[in-house]
Amino acid sequence: MVKAVTSLNRELVAGKSIADTESLQVKTADGLSVEAFLTRPLDVKPGAKYPLIVMIHGGPHGQQGPAFNMKAQVYAAKGYAALMVNYRGSTGYGQKFADAIFNDQDGGEGRDVLAGVDAALAKYPWLDANRLGIEGGSYGGQLTDWLITQTPRFKAAVPAAGIANLVSFNYMSYYHDYLAVEFGVLPHQQWKPNDKAAPRRLSDFLWERSALRYVDKVKTPVMFVHGENDNDVPIAEAEQYFIALKDAGVETIMVRYPREGHGVRETKHQIDVIDRSIAWYEKHFHAGSAPSQQLDKQS
Numbered sequence: 001m002v003k004a005v006t007s008l009n010r011e012l013v014a015g016k017s018i019a020d021t022e023s024l025q026v027k028t029a030d031g032l033s034v035e036a037f038l039t040r041p042l043d044v045k046p047g048a049k050y051p052l053i054v055m056i057h058g059g060p061h062g063q064q065g066p067a068f069n070m071k072a073q074v075y076a077a078k079g080y081a082a083l084m085v086n087y088r089g090s091t092g093y094g095q096k097f098a099d100a101i102f103n104d105q106d107g108g109e110g111r112d113v114l115a116g117v118d119a120a121l122a123k124y125p126w127l128d129a130n131r132l133g134i135e136g137g138s139y140g141g142q143l144t145d146w147l148i149t150q151t152p153r154f155k156a157a158v159p160a161a162g163i164a165n166l167v168s169f170n171y172m173s174y175y176h177d178y179l180a181v182e183f184g185v186l187p188h189q190q191w192k193p194n195d196k197a198a199p200r201r202l203s204d205f206l207w208e209r210s211a212l213r214y215v216d217k218v219k220t221p222v223m224f225v226h227g228e229n230d231n232d233v234p235i236a237e238a239e240q241y242f243i244a245l246k247d248a249g250v251e252t253i254m255v256r257y258p259r260e261g262h263g264v265r266e267t268k269h270q271i272d273v274i275d276r277s278i279a280w281y282e283k284h285f286h287a288g289s290a291p292s293q294q295l296d297k298q299s
Contacts, residue, residue: 022038189201
């Protein structure tokens with residue numbers, strides 16, 4: 001039984017409708033059990049179809065749940081469902097589950113997200129498989145960058161503060177030891193993913209798992225979101241991918257936020273991200289491809 005223990009923001013939300021969020025269990029292709037959460041659109045009508053936005057958490061050792069999520073609620077009010085998948089590597093499911101991402105970035109956890117999409121489409125017949133969007137921040141931005149190289153099923157993408165090139169990231173970020181922690185060695189060193197594999201230089205594998213390498217596979221229009229003062233994931237990560245997509249003829253825009261670091265914090269910028277995200281999805285859910293647009297800078 002759920003019992004409210006606080007009354008914070010009661011006046012703010014009074015008279016506003018809050019969409020329901022429910023859990024669903026996902027069985028992956030390799031047999032792993034993964035939990036996902038779906039926020040329903042407000043007022044689902046019989047026979048109608050609704051878009052689905054996949055919202056990927058960062059970390060990768062983070063998690064999502066049924067707690068209030070502002071952007072998911074805005075999407076629900078717009079008539080979108082929002083799916084949040086606690087892919088392998090997420091916290092809250094034991095150490096073994098959290099460790100399952102080691103030596104495998106942009107691998108099994110990406111397939112977990114896609115399995116979550118398939119499970120949601122199977123469970124909720126009112127979801128529209130032809131109107132799928134994908135977004136995420138930090139590691140969620142990285143996975144968004146990656147997954148659009150693996151499938152054309154998403155009509156629009158909004159990666160924020162994501163890594164597109166694991167090699168360049170290692171030498172630009174303040175978190176210079178991040179990949180060494182996740183893989184056990186530095187990129188220039190010899191590395192073995194398991195006891196049966198032959199040793200190889202880690203940087204070769206990191207390039208194999210970098211979205212930038214597969215830019216020619218991308219069909220999804222992309223709106224990049226990045227803070228100009230981001231030291232965790234430098235803005236050059238988005239710039240590389242943006243330029244590469246332009247070269248590949250993929251529709252893309254880049255929204256740069258001054259003064260912002262790793263994530264958008266200023267209120268007017270947060271509102272702007274939501275407004276631009278909805279506009280980006282609406283454009284591509286209801287219209288065909290359009291010519292590439294010029295770099296967009298929000299002041």
